[in-house]
Amino acid sequence: MDSTLRDIGFKLDRGERLNAGDGIALFECNDLLGIGRLAQSVRTRLHGKRVHYSVNLHLNPTNICVTRCSFCAFSRSSDDPDAYTLSIDEAETRIARAVERWGINEVHMVGGHNPALGLDYYTELFRRVASRFPEVFIKALSAPEVHDLASRSGLSIKETLERLKKSGLGGMPGGGAEILAAEVRKQICPQKISGEEWLKVHETAHGLGIPTNATMLYGHVENYADRVDHMMRIRTLQDETHGFRSFVPFPYCRPGLNAQDRAGNGATSVTMSSGFTDLKVLSIARLLLDNIPHLKVHWPATDFKFALAALSFGADDIGGTNLHERVMREAGSLAPAGLSSGDLVRCIREADYEPFLADSSFELR
Numbered sequence: 395m396d397s398t399l400r401d402i403g404f405k406l407d408r409g410e411r412l413n414a415g416d417g418i419a420l421f422e423c424n425d426l427l428g429i430g431r432l433a434q435s436v437r438t439r440l441h442g443k444r445v446h447y448s449v450n451l452h453l454n455p456t457n458i459c460v461t462r463c464s465f466c467a468f469s470r471s472s473d474d475p476d477a478y479t480l481s482i483d484e485a486e487t488r489i490a491r492a493v494e495r496w497g498i499n500e501v502h503m504v505g506g507h508n509p510a511l512g513l514d515y516y517t518e519l520f521r522r523v524a525s526r527f528p529e530v531f532i533k534a535l536s537a538p539e540v541h542d543l544a545s546r547s548g549l550s551i552k553e554t555l556e557r558l559k560k561s562g563l564g565g566m567p568g569g570g571a572e573i574l575a576a577e578v579r580k581q582i583c584p585q586k587i588s589g590e591e592w593l594k595v596h597e598t599a600h601g602l603g604i605p606t607n608a609t610m611l612y613g614h615v616e617n618y619a620d621r622v623d624h625m626m627r628i629r630t631l632q633d634e635t636h637g638f639r640s641f642v643p644f645p646y647c648r649p650g651l652n653a654q655d656r657a658g659n660g661a662t663s664v665t666m667s668s669g670f671t672d673l674k675v676l677s678i679a680r681l682l683l684d685n686i687p688h689l690k691v692h693w694p695a696t697d698f699k700f701a702l703a704a705l706s707f708g709a710d711d712i713g714g715t716n717l718h719e720r721v722m723r724e725a726g727s728l729a730p731a732g733l734s735s736g737d738l739v740r741c742i743r744e745a746d747y748e749p750f751l752a753d754s755s756f757e758l759r
Protein backbone atom coordinates (compact mmCIF):
# COMPACT_ATOMS: atom_id res chain seq x y z
CA MET A 395 0.00 0.00 0.00
CA ASP A 396 1.11 3.57 -0.79
CA SER A 397 2.81 5.11 2.31
CA THR A 398 0.43 8.12 2.48
CA LEU A 399 -2.44 5.73 2.40
CA ARG A 400 -0.88 3.59 5.10
CA ASP A 401 -0.62 6.63 7.40
CA ILE A 402 -4.24 7.56 6.69
CA GLY A 403 -5.22 3.95 7.38
CA PHE A 404 -3.46 4.10 10.79
CA LYS A 405 -5.29 7.33 11.55
CA LEU A 406 -8.61 5.71 10.76
CA ASP A 407 -7.71 2.67 12.88
CA ARG A 408 -7.06 4.99 15.83
CA GLY A 409 -10.51 6.56 15.27
CA GLU A 410 -9.00 9.91 14.29
CA ARG A 411 -10.86 12.24 12.00
CA LEU A 412 -9.26 12.96 8.62
CA ASN A 413 -8.43 16.59 7.85
CA ALA A 414 -8.33 18.63 4.65
CA GLY A 415 -4.65 17.75 4.09
CA ASP A 416 -5.56 14.05 4.20
CA GLY A 417 -8.31 14.73 1.67
CA ILE A 418 -5.88 16.35 -0.78
CA ALA A 419 -3.38 13.52 -0.24
CA LEU A 420 -6.08 10.98 -1.05
CA PHE A 421 -6.95 12.79 -4.28
CA GLU A 422 -3.25 12.87 -5.22
CA CYS A 423 -2.85 9.15 -4.54
CA ASN A 424 -3.56 6.77 -7.41
CA ASP A 425 -3.85 3.57 -5.39
CA LEU A 426 -7.52 3.26 -6.16
CA LEU A 427 -7.92 -0.20 -4.68
CA GLY A 428 -6.16 0.91 -1.49
CA ILE A 429 -8.45 3.95 -1.09
CA GLY A 430 -11.45 1.80 -1.94
CA ARG A 431 -10.46 -0.78 0.70
CA LEU A 432 -10.33 1.89 3.41
CA ALA A 433 -13.70 3.32 2.32
CA GLN A 434 -15.25 -0.11 2.16
CA SER A 435 -14.24 -0.92 5.72
CA VAL A 436 -16.09 2.23 6.86
CA ARG A 437 -19.11 1.31 4.76
CA THR A 438 -19.14 -2.23 6.14
CA ARG A 439 -18.88 -0.98 9.72
CA LEU A 440 -21.83 1.37 9.16
CA HIS A 441 -24.10 -0.73 6.97
CA GLY A 442 -22.76 -4.25 6.60
CA LYS A 443 -24.06 -5.66 3.32
CA ARG A 444 -27.09 -3.37 3.16
CA VAL A 445 -27.89 -1.42 0.02
CA HIS A 446 -30.65 1.14 0.42
CA TYR A 447 -32.96 1.81 -2.49
CA SER A 448 -36.31 3.40 -3.17
CA VAL A 449 -38.94 2.90 -5.84
CA ASN A 450 -38.98 6.48 -6.97
CA LEU A 451 -40.40 8.65 -9.71
CA HIS A 452 -38.53 11.72 -10.97
CA LEU A 453 -40.93 14.53 -11.67
CA ASN A 454 -39.73 17.84 -13.09
CA PRO A 455 -42.68 20.25 -12.96
CA THR A 456 -41.03 22.74 -15.33
CA ASN A 457 -37.87 23.09 -17.38
CA ILE A 458 -38.19 26.87 -17.63
CA CYS A 459 -35.42 28.48 -15.63
CA VAL A 460 -34.22 32.05 -15.45
CA THR A 461 -30.95 31.09 -13.76
CA ARG A 462 -29.39 29.24 -16.74
CA CYS A 463 -26.24 27.70 -15.21
CA SER A 464 -23.66 27.08 -17.91
CA PHE A 465 -23.36 23.34 -17.17
CA CYS A 466 -27.12 22.66 -17.33
CA ALA A 467 -28.61 20.88 -20.35
CA PHE A 468 -32.09 20.65 -18.82
CA SER A 469 -33.19 24.28 -18.52
CA ARG A 470 -35.03 26.25 -21.21
CA SER A 471 -36.16 29.84 -21.76
CA SER A 472 -39.91 30.36 -21.69
CA ASP A 473 -40.01 30.93 -25.46
CA ASP A 474 -38.04 27.79 -26.38
CA PRO A 475 -40.20 25.38 -28.40
CA ASP A 476 -39.64 22.54 -25.94
CA ALA A 477 -40.20 24.61 -22.78
CA TYR A 478 -42.93 23.15 -20.58
CA THR A 479 -44.74 23.62 -17.29
CA LEU A 480 -47.01 20.96 -15.83
CA SER A 481 -50.28 22.07 -14.31
CA ILE A 482 -50.95 20.86 -10.77
CA ASP A 483 -53.48 18.39 -12.20
CA GLU A 484 -50.93 17.01 -14.68
CA ALA A 485 -48.27 16.61 -12.01
CA GLU A 486 -50.73 14.89 -9.68
CA THR A 487 -51.85 12.55 -12.47
CA ARG A 488 -48.27 11.52 -13.23
CA ILE A 489 -47.71 10.65 -9.59
CA ALA A 490 -51.02 8.78 -9.40
CA ARG A 491 -50.06 6.72 -12.47
CA ALA A 492 -46.66 5.90 -10.96
CA VAL A 493 -48.29 4.75 -7.72
CA GLU A 494 -50.69 2.55 -9.63
CA ARG A 495 -48.15 1.17 -12.09
CA TRP A 496 -44.97 0.80 -10.05
CA GLY A 497 -46.00 1.21 -6.43
CA ILE A 498 -43.55 4.07 -5.86
CA ASN A 499 -42.62 4.94 -2.28
CA GLU A 500 -40.98 8.27 -3.14
CA VAL A 501 -41.26 11.13 -5.60
CA HIS A 502 -38.17 13.20 -6.35
CA MET A 503 -39.32 16.58 -7.58
CA VAL A 504 -36.99 19.30 -8.87
CA GLY A 505 -37.26 21.81 -11.67
CA GLY A 506 -36.27 25.21 -12.97
CA HIS A 507 -36.65 28.62 -11.39
CA ASN A 508 -39.81 29.53 -13.23
CA PRO A 509 -41.32 32.93 -12.30
CA ALA A 510 -44.76 31.57 -13.27
CA LEU A 511 -44.72 28.98 -10.45
CA GLY A 512 -45.12 30.36 -6.97
CA LEU A 513 -45.10 28.81 -3.52
CA ASP A 514 -48.85 28.09 -3.82
CA TYR A 515 -48.22 25.75 -6.76
CA TYR A 516 -45.99 23.53 -4.64
CA THR A 517 -48.00 23.68 -1.42
CA GLU A 518 -51.16 22.72 -3.31
CA LEU A 519 -49.42 19.88 -5.17
CA PHE A 520 -47.81 18.53 -1.99
CA ARG A 521 -51.13 18.72 -0.13
CA ARG A 522 -52.87 16.71 -2.82
CA VAL A 523 -50.13 14.08 -3.03
CA ALA A 524 -49.78 13.75 0.74
CA SER A 525 -53.52 13.29 1.25
CA ARG A 526 -54.04 10.87 -1.66
CA PHE A 527 -50.82 8.88 -1.27
CA PRO A 528 -49.56 9.11 2.33
CA GLU A 529 -47.18 6.21 1.61
CA VAL A 530 -45.24 8.35 -0.90
CA PHE A 531 -42.36 10.33 0.57
CA ILE A 532 -42.15 13.77 -1.01
CA LYS A 533 -38.53 14.74 -1.56
CA ALA A 534 -38.63 18.02 -3.39
CA LEU A 535 -37.07 21.39 -4.12
CA SER A 536 -33.34 21.95 -4.04
CA ALA A 537 -31.96 24.77 -1.88
CA PRO A 538 -31.78 27.25 -4.81
CA GLU A 539 -35.45 26.53 -5.62
CA VAL A 540 -36.48 27.09 -2.00
CA HIS A 541 -34.46 30.30 -1.95
CA ASP A 542 -36.09 31.44 -5.20
CA LEU A 543 -39.61 30.71 -3.90
CA ALA A 544 -38.87 32.52 -0.64
CA SER A 545 -37.59 35.65 -2.36
CA ARG A 546 -40.53 35.78 -4.76
CA SER A 547 -43.04 35.24 -1.93
CA GLY A 548 -41.52 37.86 0.33
CA LEU A 549 -41.11 35.22 3.04
CA SER A 550 -38.06 34.11 4.97
CA ILE A 551 -36.45 30.75 4.19
CA LYS A 552 -37.82 29.47 7.51
CA GLU A 553 -41.39 30.59 6.79
CA THR A 554 -41.21 29.11 3.29
CA LEU A 555 -39.95 25.76 4.54
CA GLU A 556 -42.55 25.71 7.33
CA ARG A 557 -45.33 26.11 4.76
CA LEU A 558 -43.83 23.46 2.51
CA LYS A 559 -43.43 21.03 5.40
CA LYS A 560 -46.98 21.63 6.57
CA SER A 561 -48.26 20.83 3.09
CA GLY A 562 -46.42 17.50 2.93
CA LEU A 563 -42.75 18.04 2.09
CA GLY A 564 -40.87 15.12 3.67
CA GLY A 565 -37.28 15.94 2.74
CA MET A 566 -35.10 17.88 0.34
CA PRO A 567 -32.65 16.67 -2.28
CA GLY A 568 -29.11 18.00 -2.17
CA GLY A 569 -29.00 19.71 -5.56
CA GLY A 570 -27.59 23.12 -6.33
CA ALA A 571 -24.51 22.62 -4.16
CA GLU A 572 -22.30 22.02 -7.23
CA ILE A 573 -18.96 23.12 -5.71
CA LEU A 574 -19.49 25.56 -2.84
CA ALA A 575 -16.36 27.67 -3.46
CA ALA A 576 -17.21 31.16 -4.76
CA GLU A 577 -14.55 31.16 -7.49
CA VAL A 578 -15.95 28.00 -9.03
CA ARG A 579 -19.56 29.16 -8.78
CA LYS A 580 -18.60 32.38 -10.51
CA GLN A 581 -17.56 30.31 -13.53
CA ILE A 582 -20.24 27.63 -13.71
CA CYS A 583 -23.35 29.13 -12.09
CA PRO A 584 -22.89 32.87 -11.49
CA GLN A 585 -26.63 33.51 -11.09
CA LYS A 586 -27.17 30.78 -8.53
CA ILE A 587 -27.22 31.31 -4.76
CA SER A 588 -23.83 31.39 -3.06
CA GLY A 589 -22.32 28.45 -1.23
CA GLU A 590 -23.09 30.17 2.07
CA GLU A 591 -26.74 30.63 1.09
CA TRP A 592 -26.97 26.97 0.05
CA LEU A 593 -25.66 25.92 3.47
CA LYS A 594 -28.05 28.32 5.22
CA VAL A 595 -31.11 26.82 3.50
CA HIS A 596 -30.05 23.34 4.62
CA GLU A 597 -29.28 24.52 8.13
CA THR A 598 -32.78 26.01 8.33
CA ALA A 599 -34.36 22.83 6.96
CA HIS A 600 -32.51 20.71 9.52
CA GLY A 601 -33.67 23.06 12.28
CA LEU A 602 -37.26 22.34 11.22
CA GLY A 603 -36.70 18.58 11.20
CA ILE A 604 -36.56 18.30 7.40
CA PRO A 605 -33.88 15.79 6.36
CA THR A 606 -31.80 16.68 3.31
CA ASN A 607 -29.05 15.37 1.08
CA ALA A 608 -25.93 17.14 -0.13
CA THR A 609 -24.56 16.81 -3.64
CA MET A 610 -21.23 17.62 -5.26
CA LEU A 611 -20.91 18.17 -9.01
CA TYR A 612 -17.30 17.53 -9.98
CA GLY A 613 -15.22 17.10 -13.10
CA HIS A 614 -15.56 20.61 -14.57
CA VAL A 615 -13.30 23.51 -13.53
CA GLU A 616 -12.73 22.66 -9.86
CA ASN A 617 -9.47 21.36 -8.40
CA TYR A 618 -8.80 18.88 -5.58
CA ALA A 619 -8.72 21.63 -2.95
CA ASP A 620 -12.19 22.81 -4.07
CA ARG A 621 -13.60 19.30 -3.71
CA VAL A 622 -12.11 18.87 -0.26
CA ASP A 623 -13.23 22.33 0.85
CA HIS A 624 -16.74 21.48 -0.36
CA MET A 625 -16.89 18.32 1.72
CA MET A 626 -15.36 19.99 4.76
CA ARG A 627 -17.95 22.79 4.75
CA ILE A 628 -20.75 20.23 4.60
CA ARG A 629 -19.11 18.18 7.36
CA THR A 630 -18.87 21.26 9.59
CA LEU A 631 -22.57 22.02 9.19
CA GLN A 632 -23.44 18.39 9.79
CA ASP A 633 -21.53 18.46 13.10
CA GLU A 634 -24.03 21.10 14.21
CA THR A 635 -27.31 19.94 12.67
CA HIS A 636 -27.06 16.18 11.93
CA GLY A 637 -29.69 16.69 9.20
CA PHE A 638 -27.85 15.42 6.12
CA ARG A 639 -28.80 11.85 5.33
CA SER A 640 -26.83 11.09 2.20
CA PHE A 641 -23.92 12.62 0.31
CA VAL A 642 -24.30 12.39 -3.45
CA PRO A 643 -21.26 13.17 -5.59
CA PHE A 644 -21.79 12.99 -9.34
CA PRO A 645 -19.73 13.91 -12.37
CA TYR A 646 -20.32 16.68 -14.83
CA CYS A 647 -22.06 14.81 -17.60
CA ARG A 648 -21.11 14.48 -21.25
CA PRO A 649 -19.09 17.51 -22.31
CA GLY A 650 -20.23 18.56 -25.75
CA LEU A 651 -23.94 18.63 -25.10
CA ASN A 652 -24.65 21.40 -22.65
CA ALA A 653 -24.58 25.17 -22.77
CA GLN A 654 -21.13 25.44 -21.22
CA ASP A 655 -19.66 23.49 -24.11
CA ARG A 656 -21.90 24.81 -26.85
CA ALA A 657 -20.79 28.33 -25.94
CA GLY A 658 -17.16 27.21 -25.96
CA ASN A 659 -17.11 28.45 -22.39
CA GLY A 660 -14.44 26.41 -20.65
CA ALA A 661 -14.84 23.38 -22.89
CA THR A 662 -11.14 23.08 -23.53
CA SER A 663 -10.41 22.81 -19.83
CA VAL A 664 -13.11 20.23 -19.26
CA THR A 665 -12.55 16.52 -19.50
CA MET A 666 -15.26 14.04 -18.78
CA SER A 667 -14.60 12.15 -15.58
CA SER A 668 -13.41 8.57 -15.82
CA GLY A 669 -14.71 5.65 -13.80
CA PHE A 670 -11.36 5.77 -11.98
CA THR A 671 -12.08 9.32 -10.78
CA ASP A 672 -15.69 8.52 -9.99
CA LEU A 673 -14.72 5.61 -7.72
CA LYS A 674 -12.01 7.69 -6.09
CA VAL A 675 -14.41 10.57 -5.34
CA LEU A 676 -16.95 8.20 -3.81
CA SER A 677 -14.35 6.45 -1.65
CA ILE A 678 -12.78 9.71 -0.47
CA ALA A 679 -16.21 11.11 0.38
CA ARG A 680 -16.89 8.03 2.51
CA LEU A 681 -13.63 8.63 4.37
CA LEU A 682 -13.92 12.40 4.88
CA LEU A 683 -17.63 12.61 5.66
CA ASP A 684 -17.55 10.55 8.81
CA ASN A 685 -20.73 12.18 10.15
CA ILE A 686 -23.03 11.64 7.16
CA PRO A 687 -24.58 8.21 7.44
CA HIS A 688 -25.13 7.37 3.78
CA LEU A 689 -23.24 7.70 0.52
CA LYS A 690 -25.21 7.61 -2.71
CA VAL A 691 -24.07 6.58 -6.14
CA HIS A 692 -26.31 8.55 -8.52
CA TRP A 693 -26.39 6.02 -11.34
CA PRO A 694 -28.23 8.21 -13.93
CA ALA A 695 -24.97 10.21 -14.03
CA THR A 696 -22.53 7.30 -13.94
CA ASP A 697 -24.50 4.44 -15.53
CA PHE A 698 -26.04 1.58 -13.67
CA LYS A 699 -23.30 -1.02 -14.27
CA PHE A 700 -20.82 1.34 -12.64
CA ALA A 701 -23.13 1.79 -9.64
CA LEU A 702 -22.89 -1.88 -8.74
CA ALA A 703 -19.08 -1.63 -8.62
CA ALA A 704 -19.40 1.53 -6.51
CA LEU A 705 -21.12 -0.53 -3.80
CA SER A 706 -17.68 -1.99 -3.09
CA PHE A 707 -16.05 1.46 -2.91
CA GLY A 708 -18.02 2.95 -0.02
CA ALA A 709 -21.53 3.53 -1.40
CA ASP A 710 -24.50 2.00 0.43
CA ASP A 711 -27.30 4.06 -1.20
CA ILE A 712 -28.11 3.26 -4.81
CA GLY A 713 -30.80 5.92 -5.01
CA GLY A 714 -33.74 4.20 -6.56
CA THR A 715 -35.44 3.05 -9.67
CA ASN A 716 -35.24 6.70 -10.85
CA LEU A 717 -38.22 6.33 -13.15
CA HIS A 718 -38.50 9.06 -15.78
CA GLU A 719 -35.17 10.66 -14.85
CA ARG A 720 -34.47 13.32 -17.47
CA VAL A 721 -31.97 15.86 -16.11
CA MET A 722 -28.97 13.58 -16.70
CA ARG A 723 -30.39 12.13 -19.89
CA GLU A 724 -30.71 15.60 -21.35
CA ALA A 725 -27.03 16.08 -20.53
CA GLY A 726 -26.33 13.02 -22.66
CA SER A 727 -26.29 10.22 -20.08
CA LEU A 728 -26.76 6.81 -21.65
CA ALA A 729 -28.05 5.30 -18.40
CA PRO A 730 -31.58 3.88 -18.63
CA ALA A 731 -34.41 6.32 -17.85
CA GLY A 732 -35.48 4.18 -14.92
CA LEU A 733 -35.35 0.54 -13.85
CA SER A 734 -37.98 -1.79 -12.50
CA SER A 735 -37.67 -2.53 -8.78
CA GLY A 736 -37.32 -6.23 -9.69
CA ASP A 737 -34.26 -5.53 -11.84
CA LEU A 738 -32.75 -3.25 -9.22
CA VAL A 739 -33.15 -5.83 -6.46
CA ARG A 740 -31.86 -8.66 -8.66
CA CYS A 741 -28.71 -6.70 -9.56
CA ILE A 742 -28.04 -5.73 -5.93
CA ARG A 743 -28.29 -9.40 -4.93
CA GLU A 744 -26.11 -10.46 -7.84
CA ALA A 745 -23.40 -8.10 -6.51
CA ASP A 746 -23.70 -9.99 -3.18
CA TYR A 747 -25.45 -7.22 -1.23
CA GLU A 748 -28.77 -7.10 0.60
CA PRO A 749 -31.40 -4.73 -0.78
CA PHE A 750 -33.34 -2.64 1.75
CA LEU A 751 -36.29 -0.55 0.65
CA ALA A 752 -36.17 2.92 2.22
CA ASP A 753 -37.09 6.47 1.42
CA SER A 754 -34.77 9.45 1.65
CA SER A 755 -35.43 9.82 5.37
CA PHE A 756 -33.88 6.31 5.58
CA GLU A 757 -36.80 4.90 7.44
CA LEU A 758 -36.75 1.31 6.26
CA ARG A 759 -39.94 -0.14 4.83
Ligand code: SF4
Nearest residue numbers: 459461462463466469
Ligand atom coordinates in the same frame (compact mmCIF):
# COMPACT_ATOMS: atom_id res chain seq x y z
S1 SF4 B 1 -29.08 23.68 -12.77
FE1 SF4 B 1 -31.08 24.28 -11.92
S2 SF4 B 1 -30.88 26.47 -11.54
FE2 SF4 B 1 -29.22 25.93 -12.97
S3 SF4 B 1 -30.08 26.29 -15.01
FE3 SF4 B 1 -30.45 24.12 -14.53
S4 SF4 B 1 -32.50 24.09 -13.68
FE4 SF4 B 1 -31.82 26.22 -13.59
